Amino acid sequence: MSGIFLITVLVITGGAIAFIGDRLGTKIGKKRLSIFGLRPRHTSIVITIFTGIVITTLTFGVMAAASENVRTALFGMEKLNRTMQETRDSLLNTQADLAAAKDEQAQTDADLQHAKADVERLNKQQQSLEEEASLLQAGIDELEAAKAQLTALNEELTGTNKKLSADNEQLSADNKTLEDRTQQLRAGLITIREGDIAFRAGEIIASGVIHGNRNAEEVAADMDTLAALANRNVSARFGQDRSDEDIWIYRPEYEAAVEAIAKSHQDMVVRIVAAGNLVRGEEVRTSLELYPNSIIYRDKEFIIARPYDLGVGDDGEAEQTVMNFLKDVNFAATSKGILPDPIRGTVGVMEGAQFYEVVAQLRGQRGPVVLSAYANGNTDASGPLRLKINVERNVAN
Numbered sequence: 001m002s003g004i005f006l007i008t009v010l011v012i013t014g015g016a017i018a019f020i021g022d023r024l025g026t027k028i029g030k031k032r033l034s035i036f037g038l039r040p041r042h043t044s045i046v047i048t049i050f051t052g053i054v055i056t057t058l059t060f061g062v063m064a065a066a067s068e069n070v071r072t073a074l075f076g077m078e079k080l081n082r083t084m085q086e087t088r089d090s091l092l093n094t095q096a097d098l099a100a101a102k103d104e105q106a107q108t109d110a111d112l113q114h115a116k117a118d119v120e121r122l123n124k125q126q127q128s129l130e131e132e133a134s135l136l137q138a139g140i141d142e143l144e145a146a147k148a149q150l151t152a153l154n155e156e157l158t159g160t161n162k163k164l165s166a167d168n169e170q171l172s173a174d175n176k177t178l179e180d181r182t183q184q185l186r187a188g189l190i191t192i193r194e195g196d197i198a199f200r201a202g203e204i205i206a207s208g209v210i211h212g213n214r215n216a217e218e219v220a221a222d223m224d225t226l227a228a229l230a231n232r233n234v235s236a237r238f239g240q241d242r243s244d245e246d247i248w249i250y251r252p253e254y255e256a257a258v259e260a261i262a263k264s265h266q267d268m269v270v271r272i273v274a275a276g277n278l279v280r281g282e283e284v285r286t287s288l289e290l291y292p293n294s295i296i297y298r299d300k301e302f303i304i305a306r307p308y309d310l311g312v313g314d315d316g317e318a319e320q321t322v323m324n325f326l327k328d329v330n331f332a333a334t335s336k337g338i339l340p341d342p343i344r345g346t347v348g349v350m351e352g353a354q355f356y357e358v359v360a361q362l363r364g365q366r367g368p369v370v371l372s373a374y375a376n377g378n379t380d381a382s383g384p385l386r387l388k389i390n391v392e393r394n395v396a397n
Helices: 002-031 040-066 068-075 077-187 189-194 216-238 251-263 315-336 352-362
Strands: 197-199 204-210 247-249 268-274 284-292 295-297 302-310 367-375 385-393
Touching: 002 040, 077 251, 204 216, 216 247, 216 251, 216 268, 216 284, 247 251, 251 268, 251 284, 295 315, 302 315, 315 352, 315 367, 315 385, 352 385
Parallel strands: 247 284
Antiparallel strands: 204 268, 268 284, 302 367, 367 385
16 A cells, blocks of 8 residues: 555656646746756756656655665665575575484484384383392292291201200210220120120010000119019029129110100010120120010910821921921911010920920821910910910821
């Protein structure tokens, strides 16, 4: 709108000035006026030129006054060009910066993708570390539990160690005693080899049945009585008086035997046997043997029967037949639970008169006979087994 207004003003102003200049030139031409001594025709030309200059000047003046852009175009073109050039340069720099920014943005995006990948990898590593931490914590808990168990076990072992120390002291004392006895044994080797052996190793010195399921004091009293019996048997065998202290029994073995008998619900057969060959004059070393006791054979109970076929019927054959039968009886009784003599291996006793009576019954007989053995009285595990032997003809044959 301002441009139309400006053009309108310029047209009106230019027309007015041209009209005024024309009128002025006409008057000057009619009046044949002269300026600066010029001819009228030349004066008219000068007036026309002046009028054109005025029109142009006035036009530019109005335009400059009315429009800042015109003023800028007339007086600030070079500055505007410089500004435009600077703007172009700035635009180029901005475009370059924008390109660099885009490159940087692309690099940033790539770095962001790498960062995301790193974050994802770190998350996985963190998850793995958390799982490992859980496993480690479980391991720590197990170690703590094991530590507690080891602590309890260590306390138990400490108590056991104290007990073992006390036992070791006792064993040391016993070992000293054994060493002294060893020295005595070494000194008596010649005597053992050449001297009079009263008891062989393993031979029963004394035996008896001690009732079980009682207090330890009562059992110990019976054990002392059995030890006194053993001492009397040793004195009788050696032919000299000996005190109870001469019967040496390992103290822990003695105490263990008392405790076992006291706790047993059965009576026990106790044997005091020689721990080695005993020579007249030396200390009697013994050991203890315990066996549960019970009635093995009742009075008149059948034990065993064997058939024999006699040929000659003389004394030699009869005695051998009886001896073979007694071996079978001994084996049967031992198998059933009667304790055999550790030296001879026998379990029974038979008077000589009865032996020769059976031999006499077999003497002179020929053909099949049957020998049968029966218990002569109740017999427990400690024995001895007393026999009654019957001789019968084998009618079936």
